[in-house]
Amino acid sequence: MRETELYPPVKAFLEGQGWEVKAEIGAADVVACREGDPPLIVELKVGFSLTLVHQAIDRQIISELVYIAVPRKTGRPFQSALKNMKKLCRRLGIGLITVRTKDALVEVHCDPGPFQPRKIKVKKARLLREFNRRTGDPNLGGAARTAGLVTAYRQDAQACAAYLAAHGPSKGAVVAGATAVGKATRLMRDNHYGWFKVVDRGVYGLSETGTGAVLSFDAEDV
Numbered sequence: 001m002r003e004t005e006l007y008p009p010v011k012a013f014l015e016g017q018g019w020e021v022k023a024e025i026g027a028a029d030v031v032a033c034r035e036g037d038p039p040l041i042v043e044l045k046v047g048f049s050l051t052l053v054h055q056a057i058d059r060q061i062i063s064e065l066v067y068i069a070v071p072r073k074t075g076r077p078f079q080s081a082l083k084n085m086k087k088l089c090r091r092l093g094i095g096l097i098t099v100r101t102k103d104a105l106v107e108v109h110c111d112p113g114p115f116q117p118r119k120i121k122v123k124k125a126r127l128l129r130e131f132n133r134r135t136g137d138p139n140l141g142g143a144a145r146t147a148g149l150v151t152a153y154r155q156d157a158q159a160c161a162a163y164l165a166a167h168g169p170s171k172g173a174v175v176a177g178a179t180a181v182g183k184a185t186r187l188m189r190d191n192h193y194g195w196f197k198v199v200d201r202g203v204y205g206l207s208e209t210g211t212g213a214v215l216s217f218d219a220e221d222v
Helices: 003-015 050-059 076-092 121-133 152-167 172-179 184-190 208-216
Strands: 020-025 028-033 040-044 065-071 095-100 105-110 196-200 203-206
Touching (some): 003 020, 003 028, 003 040, 003 065, 040 050, 050 065, 050 076, 076 095, 076 105, 152 172, 152 184, 152 203, 203 208
Parallel strands (some): 065 095
Antiparallel strands (some): 020 028, 028 040, 095 105
16 A cells, blocks of 8 residues: 555545645645644554654644544554554644545544643552552562562562561461551451461461462562
8 A cells, every 4th residue: 555545535534624735745745724724734654653753743843733644454453553543642732544445434533732641640649659668679670560570569468478487377466566567467368479378267377388488588578
């Protein structure tokens, strides 16, 4: 497919909205003018790319009405790419158009304009809570998220396991008081890592897995 195949349906779409459209004006693939509006610029490409985004950003020094247009494809990979590109375009103030070539259907997915990200307070609070609860900085930035990732929850579990290893089976309240892990009883009852076992009512000890895990803890982690 060639970029030129996108031009006729895009031109017809814009003309249907009262724009006068011409191709290859200066560095722009498509320029449309309408009385009372700034010029509208469209950059045509056969697929999403960083080059396309850079071209659109360059056109923003000419006009605030800048769009990118690509052929609409089928399949989950394209749908995923389209979703991500919509997010990027909204943040950059760029419009996004797709063209279904089999019937020349033109769809505008977002228009140019200022963007203010919607803050999600719950996610912010969760992020800060994990930051404040975590002891030290035990992970490497950029490391893959694996079962061995040290979270504040894991550090609490390690503290409980280390206490049990040193003092033997203990009541949850005792472990909580000694380790400053306020939810020690619940943590050991949930037994997310398989480190704990119930010895008696309200009393917890280390499982075989927990005993082995304690031996592998780094001193800085507990």
